[in-house]
Amino acid sequence: MEQSNNPFAMVTLAHLHAKKTQHRTEDRYHAKWNLIRKLYQNGFNRQQVIDLFRFIxxxxxxxxxxxxxxxxxxxxxxxxxxxxxxSSVERFGQQIGEGIGEKRGIQIGEATILMRQLQHRFGTVPDWANEKIAKAEPPSLEEWSLRFVNAQSLDDVFSDKV
Incomplete structure (x- = not known):
């Protein structure tokens, strides 16, 4: 299988290496590098290299x-x-980076809107609430934004009780 130029062999090898190198970063690094290098050396066409690269x-x-x-x-x-x-590999890396940046931008936007809503309704927002919002993931921010609609206090917004 190591010598095969069949795309399914590459997929199988990637899966086997994933199981074998779990919790062993350096071994996984070398396995991943060897598989990626084989993509270029085994005569795969451009689209196969891109698709297999994504999977690996x-x-x-x-x-x-x-x-x-x-x-x-x-x-x-x-x-x-x-x-x-x-250029394909660089574009793939760029797409990953853009996805991360987009997610972070959405998170910052949701946090900013929630802070403005809280300030408008309740006045100065205490540090504990600012910190909680700054560290929150999008699902929490969305939940708090929905709770804000009927909240009578900051505690109603951030309460663990639903």
């Missing part, structure tokens, strides 16, 4: 620091080999 990246998820090292290694490899897929 998803299945063999790495912590942020190891992921950054890998992206650098891939870019260096592509540059040395004059690979035609660098």
């Amino acid at each position: 990246d998803w299945v063999l998820h790495l912590p942020e620091e190891a992921d950054k090292r890998l992206w650098k290694k891939i870019a260096d490899f592509e540059e040395r080999k004059k690979m035609p897929y660098i």
